[in-house]
Amino acid sequence: MNSIRTRVFSAIARFSFFRRRRLILAALILGALSGLLITRLDFQSDVLNLLPEKAPRTQAFVTFLKEFGSGDSLFIVLERKSGGEVESLIPFAEVLVDRLMATGEFTEIIGRMEPGMKEEMARHFLRRALLYLPEEDLEAVESRLSDRGIEEQIRLLRTRISSLITSPLAPYDPLDLLPRFQKNLPLPPSLADSDSQAYPISADRKMMLLIAKPKGSAPDVDYDEKLVKKIQDAEISARRSFAQKRGDDSFRLMSDLRVGLTGGFIHALEDSRMIKRELVWTFSLSLAGVLVLFLAAFRSGVSLLYAFFPLLLSPLLTLGLFSPFLGRLSESTGAFSAIILGLSIDFIILLYSRYLEEKNSGTDVSGALAKSLATVGPAVFTGAITTTAAYYALFLSDFRGVRDLGLLTGTGILISLACALFLFPALVAWREGKNPKAAGRKTSSASWGLERLSSFSLKVPVLLIVLCGGFTLVLIFGAFRVDLDNDPRRLRPANHPSLSLEMRVQEKMEEGLETLVLLAETRKPEEALEIQEAWAQRLKEGISSGLPISRFENLSSFIPTLSRQKRNLEWMENRGKEAFDPHRVERTLRESLRKEGLRVEAFEPGLRAVREMLSHRDLLTWGEVETSPLKKIGDRFLKRTGDAYLSVAYVHLQPGFWAHAQTEDFLGALEASNPAISVTSPKLVQRELEELMTRECWRILLLALAAISLLIYFDFRSWTMTLMSLLPVTMASLWTLGIMGLLGIHLNFMNLVVFTMVLGIGVDYGVHVLHRGLQSPPGQLEQELREVNRGIVLAGLTTLAGFGSLVFSAYPGLQSMGAVALMGVGFSLFFALTLVPILLHKCLGKRQSI
Incomplete structure (x- = not known):
């Protein structure tokens, strides 16, 4: 066995020695061809393509991103450099939001509605208000709509008007039903509460938050780069427009304004930028360290030719070989050349050290090469094969990025071995054949x-x-x-800048910036609504038990389930014809207004709203939703996927949710409630x-x-x-x-x-x-x-x-x-x-x- 290996490696040395020019020329041609093939490779920045398929929560999150866009929000933070309060920035925020939506990169910015949409949405919800209410609120509304209830409420309204403390919404809501509806209906903030702001402001009034929903995926770094550039352009445009319209005071306000960005999109972008800098920095340090050691050990500039020509050729040939199959590089496979640099130089060092040893003993170049390959070659071969085995073992990973890294690096080591065994002897023979004096000079490694x-x-x-x-x-x-x-x-x-800002936002807003996503696949939209209603009940129970959940958004908050609608209609039917009769209520309301000396004409909007609410007794079906203003809301929570429907709910978490003792049981109960449910989050x-x-x-x-x-x-x-x-x-x-x-x-x-x-x-x-x-x-x-x-x-x-x-x-x-x-x-x-x-x-x- 040993004699066979000796003959094989000696034959490789002779082959390389006598065909050195052809080998070097072939290596240069192959390197050039590989370089051309590599130029066709793309860089894959979206890590979603590298995620394993045998990870249910991960695949659920990928499905969510594909169907609904990003689960991550982008948080735009408005502050004053002077530390002042931010109410004066609200007009600028409106201008900025308009510029952001004009970029076409956002599905929505929380708190913003198109002009006229608030009133249209409010009318729609108020017309169907009785279908949303739980039984205890229906009883309270029934009491308020009785003849006695109407008379007492109008009497109270007259007293408030006399004392000048009445609400500006009184003409639209003379029976003061909005506070009760507000608990159960997703009314636009400005209609539900005239004092509320559309955008979140911290308790100390020193930070405003714009919560935007980009259309793209946070792990896609190319998209993140484009998104941030468009946000910066929108900010510049908003500042310029605001300053031109508001005069001198606006210039001082703009100079005092600080805009920050945080959230998953910014984290991914900063991570990518920092990792790229780290790769350049660490690779440069590695290369410098290896060069210094190599030169210090061999004390010869020509030794760099022997080492680094094969070494740099190896990753080039590897990428050229795999370029037709890979098509693109990820961040994981893009780093394989740095690994090759650290591993493959060992082959050259061991062969060159043995070559110098033989040459110093008086052996000629051909004999020294043959002896070095025959003695060191088998060990180098075994070392390369064992290292390759370690990297090829990564091919068993479920992660595509790890598999690609293992395949590329393992194959790269084999190619490096071939370069060391064939190209290294050819380079030595060519260089020292041209310079016989150098061939006779004794050199040793330190x-x-x-x-x-x-x-x-x-x-x-x-x-x-x-x-x-x-x-x-x-x-x-x-x-x-x-x-x-x-x-x-x-x-x-x-x-990490965006992480530091995120922690400050959480502290100021007393709310986490992470969202839990609940997914369910059903055959019909009505089934999805029932599941969402069950989620809402469990989430309310979780919040009441102390789970750190700030709020949740789901479809059943906007569209009541058919079971709830039927239950409410049946309940109202059982209360008798007069209880919710629109004609009786309107007649009694007009009489009470006249009796208290109030002008009926001023309350016509409110009278019309009550009449429409009591007249609508039909079920709100999904077909009607798709032709109403609710369609835009429905698209955010429900998508058709082939013959099925995929629905989603968003649970906004507070800091400390993941460390809470009840969290794991709560998540397990959600998933166990229905086999069609998936719970996921970043x-x-x-x-x-x-x-x-x-x-x-x-x-x-x-x-x-x-x-x-x-x-x-x-x-x-x-x-x-x-x-x-x-x-x-x-x-x-x-x-x-x-x-x-x-x-x-x-x-x-x-x-x-x-x-x-x-x-x-x-x-x-x-x-x-x-x-x-x-x-x-x-x-x-x-x-x-x-x-x-x-x-x-x-x-x-x-x-x-x-x-x-x-x-x-x-x-x-x-x-x-x-x-x-x-x-x-x-x-x-x-x-x-x-x-x-x-x-x-x-x-x-x-x-x-x-």
Whole structure:
């Protein structure tokens, strides 16, 4: 087996040496073609396309977004820089809202209605008012509409008019029914309460909130960019228009105005911008660190040609290969080239270190290349295959983004391996064939004395094993203290502007900015209304029990269910003909007004409203809704999807809802009430995805471990050697968990992925040590290990530089990934240089001595 591998890798070296020009030319042509193919790739910024299909709450949320638009609101915050009250900004808010709606990007802005729509909507609701009321309010209205009730109310109205404290709505509501209707009817604010404002204002009167509903999806960053640009243009236009119409005072007011944006759309946009900056920053640090290490180790500028031409060609060829199938890159797959940079350079380092070793011993270029590939090639091949297996294990993920990342990175490592085995020898042969003097110059790689760790461990094996065992026992205790924490607030930077504004809005408004979405699929609109009515009752019960819910919006608030309408009509019928007779009520009302000396003509609008309310005894059917002003409202809550209807209700949450003791039972009861119901929200989606990814991480880790173990066994044909290869990464993972527990570093769905990466990377170091040790002549184990350790140390340090840059990220989640990678790779390197040589020496002890 070993002789076959030796012949194969020697043949690759000869092939590359004698056909070096053709290989280099072919690589350049393939690179250019790949570059052309890559230009056709789009960048996919909408993460909805990357979400798993086996996540019910996530898919429910995706369905909601597709059918109803965004569940997120965009919050436009108006304040005065001077800290003054904001009532003076209400006229400007009206102008701004008009400009925002003119952009065509919003379905609605809460509190705004088209001119004339308020009165039309109010008339519609008042005509059907008796169909909305519960029985206790019907009884109160019956009492108010009796002859005695009418006389008492008109007498009270006369007293109020005499004392000048009457409401301006009295001509429209002489019987003072609006306060009772207001509890049950969704009346426009200005008609239900003349003192109310259309837009929310904080209790201290220093903040105004415009709650807008954009048409697009918050995770679509391209849409967010366009939306924010249109909002900024609308603000500039509104400021200019307001200042021109209002005179000098308006200029001072505009200079004192501060407009802020927050909500899911702004969070997604800021996250995207910050992540892109982080990727550039961390990639630049990684590249700089690897370059500095490479130059410091080999002290030769030409070594960069050997390393980075194959290294940069690998991601180019990979993307070119997959471009016809991928079509577009996501943020996850877009980062794979940075991972390739940290992993694939190891192949070049190990091959180049062995080449220099052979060349310094007097071997010519062809022989040195053949010897380096024949001796190091099998270990490089095994290392590449095991790392590829770790990444291909990600292909089992339910997340498309993770699958794409695993497929691209795993294939990229194989392409990097091919470049290292074929292109690296061709470049060396071409460059040193052109410069014979350089070929004869002796060069060695520096590893700063770390290559002697194996020698030290072989001299004091017992001491090292005892120390490692003692530390391991302590760290096992720490490992049990590690907990899982996927709280997004811990994974985001502390200086997130829109999150800071959101927290201030919640504090000022005493209301959360998150919405819970209830979905139900039914065959008929009437069935949807019944479900929505049941939701309303449960939500009212939840609010009365202390659940932090500020309010809810559902279809049954605007359109009463058929069962409620029939119940009310039957109740009124049973009260007798005279109780709700419009002719009797109008006659008595006119007589009472005259009796109290009031002009009947002034109350004609109110008389007409009472007459219309009492005359409408027909059921409000869905067909009638679709031809009435309610259609626009109905479209917000009910959509036809094929042969079924999808209905939605919006529950606006207060801060503390998710931490409340009753929340889980409340959500469970909602879902259990009907199999057609789905409960979802951005928070629930986040929880579901985190739980799914956490479970996946452990499953993928175990599968990767099994695949890597089998591949190593096929290489060595020995379970003993296989276990020795896995020892460094196993100990490294245990020590990493222990230190995380002792330092209070939490596991999260981001750093859990790193353990799979560490498994694929860390196992390589032990494989290289074992390969060189098994090839060593009797009595030369220490010397042979010292030589191979030069390349292993430099490979480990460049990997640490590549991943270690993440610890400088502004994102705590990325920082934790960097910390885990540093510990995992660093400890794997340490154990490969210390424990593996001790165990290898024991295994070889019967055949050779140091």
